[in-house]
Amino acid sequence: MVETLNESLSPHDHSVLVEIVKVTKIYPPDVMALRNVSLSAEKGELIFLTGPSGAGKTTLLKLLCRQEIPTKGLIEIDGNDLNTLSDNAIQKLRQRIGVAYQDFKLLPRLSVFQNIAMPMEVQFKNPKDIRNRVTELLAKLGLSDKQNKPAGKLSRGEQQRITIARAAANSPLLLLADEPTGNLDAVTTGLVMDLFQELNENGSTIIIATHDESIYRGTNHRKFELQQGELF
Amino acid sequence: MRFFLFIFTQTLRNICHSWGVQLMTLLTVTLSVLIFSFFYLIYTNMLQAGEKLGQELRLTVYLESPLNPAEQEEFKKKVNSFGKVEKIIFITPEQAFQRLAKQLGNDSDVLADLSPAFLPFSAEIYPEKDFHNLSRIKEFSDYLKNLPGTQKVQYGQAWVERFGHFVKLLRFIVIISGTLLILTTLFMVSSTLRLTLYARQDELKVLRYLGATNSYIKGPVLIEGFALGLFGSSLGLGALFFLFQWIKINFSSAVFLGLFELRFLPMTTSAVILLGSIMLCTLGSLLSIRRLLKR
Numbered sequence: 001m002v003e004t005l006n007e008s009l010s011p012h013d014h015s016v017l018v019e020i021v022k023v024t025k026i027y028p029p030d031v032m033a034l035r036n037v038s039l040s041a042e043k044g045e046l047i048f049l050t051g052p053s054g055a056g057k058t059t060l061l062k063l064l065c066r067q068e069i070p071t072k073g074l075i076e077i078d079g080n081d082l083n084t085l086s087d088n089a090i091q092k093l094r095q096r097i098g099v100a101y102q103d104f105k106l107l108p109r110l111s112v113f114q115n116i117a118m119p120m121e122v123q124f125k126n127p128k129d130i131r132n133r134v135t136e137l138l139a140k141l142g143l144s145d146k147q148n149k150p151a152g153k154l155s156r157g158e159q160q161r162i163t164i165a166r167a168a169a170n171s172p173l174l175l176l177a178d179e180p181t182g183n184l185d186a187v188t189t190g191l192v193m194d195l196f197q198e199l200n201e202n203g204s205t206i207i208i209a210t211h212d213e214s215i216y217r218g219t220n221h222r223k224f225e226l227q228q229g230e231l232f
Numbered sequence: 233m234r235f236f237l238f239i240f241t242q243t244l245r246n247i248c249h250s251w252g253v254q255l256m257t258l259l260t261v262t263l264s265v266l267i268f269s270f271f272y273l274i275y276t277n278m279l280q281a282g283e284k285l286g287q288e289l290r291l292t293v294y295l296e297s298p299l300n301p302a303e304q305e306e307f308k309k310k311v312n313s314f315g316k317v318e319k320i321i322f323i324t325p326e327q328a329f330q331r332l333a334k335q336l337g338n339d340s341d342v343l344a345d346l347s348p349a350f351l352p353f354s355a356e357i358y359p360e361k362d363f364h365n366l367s368r369i370k371e372f373s374d375y376l377k378n379l380p381g382t383q384k385v386q387y388g389q390a391w392v393e394r395f396g397h398f399v400k401l402l403r404f405i406v407i408i409s410g411t412l413l414i415l416t417t418l419f420m421v422s423s424t425l426r427l428t429l430y431a432r433q434d435e436l437k438v439l440r441y442l443g444a445t446n447s448y449i450k451g452p453v454l455i456e457g458f459a460l461g462l463f464g465s466s467l468g469l470g471a472l473f474f475l476f477q478w479i480k481i482n483f484s485s486a487v488f489l490g491l492f493e494l495r496f497l498p499m500t501t502s503a504v505i506l507l508g509s510i511m512l513c514t515l516g517s518l519l520s521i522r523r524l525l526k527r
Contacts, residue, residue, distance in 0.1 A: 067441065088445065095443030105438050109249070121242075122444040124234045166442075 017043040017174060017205045018064065023073030025059050025229075033059040035229045037073070041207060043173075046200045048216040049209040051226035057209035058102060060226070061176045064207070065099050066090050077174065095123055098167035098204075102178040104159045106166075108152025112143060115151045116165045123170065137165040140195050142188060156183040164192055168199055175199060175206045181215055189215065239451040243459075246452050250428040254456070257424040261464025262471065264413040264420075265509055269472045271409050272505075273497055275402045280495060282399060289369070291357045291387040293376050298324065298353040307379070311357060314375045315368065318358040325351040352383060414512060421460060421516030425453060429520060450521050457517025458510055465509035469502055 018041040025034040034056045041047050049057045062068040063075055066082050075082045080093060098119065106115050113134055120130045138144045141161040146154060151162055160183045167175055177196070181189040193215055200206050210216065216223055225232045247254055299307055299322065308320050323331075329348035333340040359372065369392055373385045429436065439449060476496050497505075 065441070091440070091443050091445050093443075094441065097443075099441065105441065107435050107438060118439070119442045121238055122439065122442050122448050124238050126234065127237070 015043055016040050017045075017078055018207070019074070019076040020060075020063075021074040021076075023060075023063065023070045023075060025056075025063060025068065026071045032229050034063075034070075037226075037229075037231045039224060039231060041205055043205055044200065044203050046196070046206045046221045047208070048219075048221060048223040049207060049226060050211060050213075050216065050223055052211060055226040056229040057226055058178050059229075061099070061178050061207065061209055064174070064176055065094060065097050095119070095170070096173040098170060098172035098175040100160075100164045100167040100175070100177040100180050102182070104163040106151040106159055106162055109150055111148050112138070112151055112154070112162055113147040115162055116169055119166060119169045133169060134165075137168060137195075141165055141191050157185070157188060160184060161188065161192065164195065168195060171199060171202060172204055175204050177206065177208045177210075179210055179212075180208060181210065181212050186214075239448070239455065242448075243452040243455045246428070246432070246456060247459075250431065253424055253428055254460070257421060257460055258464050258467070260420045260424075261417055261460055261509060261513060262467040264417045265465045265468025265505060266471050268406075268410050268413045269469060269497060269502075269505055270475070271402070271406045272501070273472065273476065275399075275406045276497065276501075277494055278399055278402055282395060285395070289359060289387065289392070291359070291369070291373060291376060291385060293355045293357060293379075293382055294352045294384040294386070295354060296352075296381050296383050299355075299381070307355065307381075310379055311376070314372060316360045318360055320358070321356045323354045323356060325349055325353060328352075328354065417509070417512050418516045418519075421457060421513045422520040425456060425517050426520035429453065446525060449525065450518075453517045453521040454514055457514040460517075461510035461513030462506070464513065465506045468509075469497075469505060472497075 018039070020037055020039040023034055023037045024032075026032055037056075037060065049060065051057055059068065063070055063082075064077065066085075069083070077093060077097070080089070082090075082093075085093065107118075110118075116134045116137060117130050120133065134147070135144075138147050141164065143158060143161055143165070146158060151159060154162070160180065164177065164180055167177065175196070180192055180196075184192060189212075196206055196208070208215070304322055311317055311320060325348040328351040329343070329346075332351070333343055336342065357376070359369070369387060373387055376382060376385045436449060473496060476494070480494050
């Protein structure tokens with residue numbers, strides 16, 4: 001078992017952060033979600049995963065944050081083989097990955113502030129730093145007036161921004177965003193993409209799964225298309 | 233330091249979220265401690281009463297004929313060979329007659345025409361002042377009965393045996409109630425905390441996805457168990473103390489209670505009950521979270 005994690009993050013370091021080699025995922029009994037997918041992402045890169053609903057985008061992101069285990073193939077994050085990591089090492093790795101879930105995974109009874117603060121709290125960060133960071137993210141995503149409201153009382157668009165803020169809270173090594181603009185209008189989509197851009201410029205590797213063409217059209221970032229579990 | 237701050241914040245958050253269930257568990261722990269310590273308090277006071285009564289216990293051996301000094305020494309040796317006694321006093325029929333007259337008081341004239349000779353020569357044996365002798369009194373009495381020259385042995389058999397049985401019964405109740413209450417507390421605390429954790433399963437799942445370590449999740453639950461044990465047993469012992477004071481004030485003049493002074497549980501016993509409850513509740517919380525983290 002690999003107990004320690006390789007930890008390195010410097011802006012625009014061109015070594016490979018994510019390595020996916022011939023990964024297949026079959027859900028029981030025989031639903032092929034991904035077939036022989038190979039992909040690599042360098043540190044500080046921003047990648048778009050596109051494709052229609054059911055193409056396997058969400059499954060790929062779940063495999064990257066070890067929410068699911070591949071049926072076959074190898075996945076490495078920053079040199080760590082996800083198949084061989086101990087439970088504790090996985091938790092340590094998850095602390096360095098931010099995930100904006102399509103279904104948000106917010107705690108409805110907790111306030112917006114508490115939800116965004118959670119990833120920093122599990123790392124026992126300085127409460128003052130947590131306050132400042134949450135306030136900063138709320139301002140950037142236009143949610144400053146909502147910080148004390150229970151997350152469950154907000155609209156889906158607002159909840160989507162909260163999950164994005166939570167994913168960005170730790171300025172993660174790797175940020176995975178699953179349909180991050182699905183419930184947003186053009187203005188708030190702009191705010192979210194600005195935040196992603198900023199994180200990326202500061203060294204975070206970002207993988208965005210989307211079928212919203214407007215957010216990747218005309219950009220220089222790499223795009224991969226998934227269709228019926230296969231990467232093109 | 234920051235670790236503890238977060239763990240305590242998380243604990244408070246959990247308690248606030250499920251305060252109703254937590255309060256019920258706290259009351260269960262309080263009642264369990266109160267019931268157990270109440271029986272234990274009665275038991276220790278009964279032991280104390282037994283000790284006091286044991287100090288006043290004596291066996292009277294009625295002899296077939298008076299003993300000369302040499303025979304008295306021989307008798308003493310035989311008695312001492314069974315077990316240590318504090319003292320042996322030989323009572324002549326004349327001394328016994330005088331005592332009887334004194335006991336009769338104004339009615340002593342009924343003895344006017346009688347001679348002391350109708351009373352037997354006797355020996356009063358005072359066992360060592362040790363309560364444990366009470367359980368051996370019967371054996372001692374049987375031994376004395378079999379000594380040559382012994383006519384009869386008296387020591388208040390009925391109440392000594394009843395008292396012995398009562399203390400035995402009390403000890404049994406303390407052991408059974410203690411065991412049952414320990415199991416109840418363990419079951420209640422682990423079940424209640426498990427229920428609150430089941431209610432928070434989504435939250436725990438999210439915490440795991442965000443990279444929360446086992447200690448971050450376990451810590452608050454263990455503190456909840458610790459706090460339940462600490463406050464539950466403190467409340468239980470506090471309630472027992474007030475109950476004890478009330479009994480002492482209102483019943484100290486009762487004949488039975490006038491025989492000895494009621495005493496509260498010693499500090500060491502109270503501390504053991506307190507620590508035991510804390511350990512039990514913490515163990516209960518550990519069991520609940522371990523099962524859940526295994527899932």
